[in-house]
Amino acid sequence: MHFEHGQHPIAFVFSAxxxxxxxxxxxxxxxxxxxxxxxxxxxVQARPDVFLSRARYxxxxxxxxxxxxxxxxxxxRTEATRREILLPANVLRVQQELKGVQLVILCGAKAGYxxxxxxxxxxxxxxxxxxxxxxxxxxxxxxxxGGATPEERRALRVRAWAMCLLEQLPARRxx
Numbered sequence: 001m002h003f004e005h006g007q008h009p010i011a012f013v014f015s016a017x018x019x020x021x022x023x024x025x026x027x028x029x030x031x032x033x034x035x036x037x038x039x040x041x042x043x044v045q046a047r048p049d050v051f052l053s054r055a056r057y058x059x060x061x062x063x064x065x066x067x068x069x070x071x072x073x074x075x076x077r078t079e080a081t082r083r084e085i086l087l088p089a090n091v092l093r094v095q096q097e098l099k100g101v102q103l104v105i106l107c108g109a110k111a112g113y114x115x116x117x118x119x120x121x122x123x124x125x126x127x128x129x130x131x132x133x134x135x136x137x138x139x140x141x142x143x144x145x146g147g148a149t150p151e152e153r154r155a156l157r158v159r160a161w162a163m164c165l166l167e168q169l170p171a172r173r174x175x
Contacts, residue, residue: 001025002066004057009102010050011060012036013094014130015110016080019070027061028131035131035158036107042162050103050169062097064111065090085113095121105165108135126168129161136161 001021012028020030028036036056043051053059065080084090094114098104104123106112108130119125129139136157143160147153 001068002027002063003097004059004061006058006060008052008059009100011062011098011101011104012056012107013098013104013111013114014061014063014107016063016065016078017068018078019068019072022068022070022073026057027063028056032130032132035133035136035154035161038155038158039131039162039165042159043165046162046166047169060098060101062094064094064114066093079110082110082113085110086117091117094118098123107131124170126165128165128168131158131161140164 001024002017004027014028014032017027018030021027023029027033033056037054040051040054040056044054064085067080069075069078069080071078091114095118098118098121101123104118104125106115106118106125106127108128111130112127115125115127129135133154136154140157140160144153144156147156
């Protein structure tokens with residue numbers, strides 16, 4: 001529920017699986033996954049040399065912490081601590097799950113804790129906000145001011161997230 005191997009050499013790292021992931025058995029389900037897939041529409045159009053598919057599960061997806069955390073599962077918290085994420089065994093797990101990828105996109109502050117240890121491996125690492133609705137609102141609300149409906153505002157925030165990621169990519173690889 002915390003890992004999807006995918007087929008492309010790009011990985012998205014989120015924080016921890018929750019109740020929806022435990023129920024589905026797959027990572028980034030619910031709004032987080034829907035928002036990621038919508039962002040992939042923009043990313044594929046803007047950088048087809050990097051993003052080859054609009055389907056989220058065509059990419060490597062993992063979490064900074066593999067155990068599901070959710071209040072609805074009886075946990076007092078929904079996120080792992082920095083210390084738990086940076087435990088050597090957990091870092092090794094993440095590094096093994098990311099073997100063979102060329103680009104790692106850390107989604108959210110918790111995933112961002114892994115930046116330095118992943119950067120040391122020589123893989124290209126980019127930091128973005130989380131694609132949950134809460135993460136998009138906290139980082140990309142100004143972009144949504146032109147939306148007349150909640151759905152239009154959410155779509156504008158997703159697009160802003162994608163644009164933020166694109167701004168951090170190196171120049172085109174196909175030219």
